[in-house]
Amino acid sequence: QVQLQESGPGLVKPSQTLSLICTVSGGSISSGGYYWSWIRQHPGKGLEWIGYIYYSGSTYYNPSLKSRVTISVDTSKNQFSLKLSSVTAADTAVYYCARDRGGATLDYWGQGTLVTVSS
Amino acid sequence: QSVLTQPPSVSAAPGQKVTISCSGSSSNIGNNYVSWYQQLPGTAPKLLIYDNNKRPSGIPDRFSGSKSGTSATLGITGLQTGDEADYYCGTWDSSLNTGGVFGGGTKLTVL
Numbered sequence A: 001q002v003q004l005q006e007s008g009p010g011l012v013k014p015s016q017t018l019s020l021i022c023t024v025s026g027g028s029i030s031s032g033g034y035y036w037s038w039i040r041q042h043p044g045k046g047l048e049w050i051g052y053i054y055y056s057g058s059t060y061y062n063p064s065l066k067s068r069v070t071i072s073v074d075t076s077k078n079q080f081s082l083k084l085s086s087v088t089a090a091d092t093a094v095y096y097c098a099r100d101r102g103g104a105t106l107d108y109w110g111q112g113t114l115v116t117v118s119s
Numbered sequence B: 001q002s003v004l005t006q007p008p009s010v011s012a013a014p015g016q017k018v019t020i021s022c023s024g025s026s027s028n029i030g031n032n033y034v035s036w037y038q039q040l041p042g043t044a045p046k047l048l049i050y051d052n053n054k055r056p057s058g059i060p061d062r063f064s065g066s067k068s069g070t071s072a073t074l075g076i077t078g079l080q081t082g083d084e085a086d087y088y089c090g091t092w093d094s095s096l097n098t099g100g101v102f103g104g105g106t107k108l109t110v111l
Helices: none
Strands: A003-007 A018-025 A035-041 A047-053 A059-061 A069-074 A079-084 A093-100 A107-109 A113-117 B011-013 B018-022 B034-039 B046-049 B061-067 B071-076 B083-093 B101-102 B106-110
Touching: A003 A093, A003 A107, A018 A035, A018 A093, A018 A113, A035 B083, A047 A069, A047 A079, A047 A093, A047 B101, A059 A069, A079 A093, A079 B034, A107 B046, A113 B034, B011 B018, B018 B106, B034 B061, B034 B071, B046 B061, B071 B083
Parallel strands: B011 B106
Antiparallel strands: A003 A018, A018 A079, A035 A047, A035 A093, A047 A059, A069 A079, A093 A107, A093 A113, B018 B071, B034 B046, B034 B083, B061 B071, B083 B101, B083 B106
16 A cells, blocks of 8 residues: 655745655655656645656646746655745645656545745 | 636535536546545545546445546535545646646535
């Protein structure tokens, strides 16, 4: 059973960089076949797709966030990470990592982590 | 404003059937598979339907999906109070550089 777990600071100051890590267990990122994704949900709102990374390092980002987003992978640790720069209060959200089996079909999700942007 | 359009809310009595619609365009639903997710209060979304109408292991056959043209529909029969949740449709958008897209979500109330 694949499991994903997000970790990282729950509070980030405005203009700083939000950094989260997703640790995958029960399956290997380097085995290929899946896209490792980040999704966020603003308080009381719907889901927003942020982007994904393949084990090879190729990435695809939401164009509305592309200038501020970096997703990277560390196959030796079976982890992938999210960095979102120049954050504002509008980036306050629950951030989820998930496995995409293709075509934005997200079959396994982490429990999510709330990140608040505030001074 | 979400790329995919869902009704904000639907309701029905226990034991009844409900459908939730998801409308898109040729660049997303029209040419890609649709997934549906259930989000119970305070939890992460869970995959309910993938590839328009397939159910992952463990999802009861009370849940069904269909697609026609640029719209998709989630059906739930034999409603239970435990089905009260937010439901989201999602798919890939093949427009230049768009990526994954979701509907705005539908709140299901089981009266």
